[in-house]
Amino acid sequence: MPPSWSLLMDRSLGGLPRSTARRPGPPWLLQLWLPAALLAAWELAVAFSWLDPLFFPPPSKLFATGFEMLRSGDLGEPIRMTASRAGAGFLAGALAGIVCGTFMGALDPVRRSLEPLISALYNVPKLTLLPMLMLLTGTGETPRLILIAAAVFLQVVIHTLDGVRGVSPHYVEMAVNHGATRWLLFRRIYWPASAPPIFTGLRLGMGRALSIAIAAELLTGAGGLGGLVMRSWQSFAIERLYVAVTITALLGASIHKGLKLVEARLLPWHSQ
Numbered sequence: 001m002p003p004s005w006s007l008l009m010d011r012s013l014g015g016l017p018r019s020t021a022r023r024p025g026p027p028w029l030l031q032l033w034l035p036a037a038l039l040a041a042w043e044l045a046v047a048f049s050w051l052d053p054l055f056f057p058p059p060s061k062l063f064a065t066g067f068e069m070l071r072s073g074d075l076g077e078p079i080r081m082t083a084s085r086a087g088a089g090f091l092a093g094a095l096a097g098i099v100c101g102t103f104m105g106a107l108d109p110v111r112r113s114l115e116p117l118i119s120a121l122y123n124v125p126k127l128t129l130l131p132m133l134m135l136l137t138g139t140g141e142t143p144r145l146i147l148i149a150a151a152v153f154l155q156v157v158i159h160t161l162d163g164v165r166g167v168s169p170h171y172v173e174m175a176v177n178h179g180a181t182r183w184l185l186f187r188r189i190y191w192p193a194s195a196p197p198i199f200t201g202l203r204l205g206m207g208r209a210l211s212i213a214i215a216a217e218l219l220t221g222a223g224g225l226g227g228l229v230m231r232s233w234q235s236f237a238i239e240r241l242y243v244a245v246t247i248t249a250l251l252g253a254s255i256h257k258g259l260k261l262v263e264a265r266l267l268p269w270h271s272q
Contacts, residue, residue: 057239062246065239074240075228079247082213082224085141089148090209094202096149097156101198102190104157105164115161122154127215134220144216151212152205159201163194199263203256210252225251 039059045051046058057065069075104111126147133143171189180188191198217226225248232241 055238057242062239062242066243066247069240069243075243075247078223078225078228078244079251081222082210082217082226082248083251085144085217085224086148086206086209086213089145089213090152090206092145093149093152093209094156094205097153097201097205098160098198100153101157101160102164102186102194105161105167105194106185106190111161118154118157121150122158126151126212127219130216130219139220141222144213144220144222147216148209148212151208155205155208156198156201159197159204160194163197164190166197167193195267196263199259199267203259206255206259207252210248210255214248 042051042056043058043060046053046056053061066075100114104114129150130143130147133146137143137146167190171193172185175185175189213224214226214229216222217224218230219226221227221230225244228244229241229248232238232244
């Protein structure tokens with residue numbers, strides 16, 4: 001009698017139980033080993049003079065500089081300013097993108113009317129709009145927030161549109177035959193079915209909000225992490241420059257991870 005499929009699988013896994021063989025390691029270890037290895041290689045390269053410490057300060061020195069900046073308040077305020085700008089623009093743009101994308105996906109006349117304009121604006125470099133917005137709204141906080149919200153809106157509206165358009169028309173027809181109103185269709189059919197692509201758009205939109213916020217700060221000298229990068233570059237404070245860029249990357253990774261956790265909580269069937 002030939003061996004069973006489970007026995008063949010156990011033998012192919014080296015005789016280990018399948019539950020054990022499928023575990024590649026703790027998730028945090030898989031996420032941290034590569035950055036840790038790169039930092040260790042960087043530290044060693046500077047120690048052996050393979051990299052110039054003037055332009056590539058070792059990670060140990062950067063950690064000390066970052067801690068001192070946090071203690072003195074030179075880092076906390078820029079993080080707060082950038083996070084508040086990116087967060088406000090993200091919320092406004094994401095809400096408008098979900099609403100607009102839903103109507104575009106559910107109503108064909110709305111889609112045909114707005115899709116050409118949205119496609120054209122999506123391909124325009126967003127920072128080129130900043131001077132125009134400053135002419136229209138002044139040089140205060142408003143043009144930066146509008147620019148961030150517009151970038152997030154364009155990202156979210158496209159993913160929401162694709163998600164709603166991907167809903168099976170049979171579900172919609174069945175719901176309509178049972179007396180579902182337009183609002184009930186949105187709440188029970190369109191939004192639940194298109195939630196995964198919407199969350200993808202939200203994650204990409206949050207990254208876009210952070211990058212646009214920092215780029216606008218670089219161009220306008222409005223403080224925040226972008227302003228910190230510019231001031232560090234102008235004064236040749238290389239350690240502070242590296243710290244600002246690193247904090248930007250960590251902030252983006254933290255926000256992305258947070259949105260993934262929210263998605264896993266709200267959409268457990270999709271995160272599995």
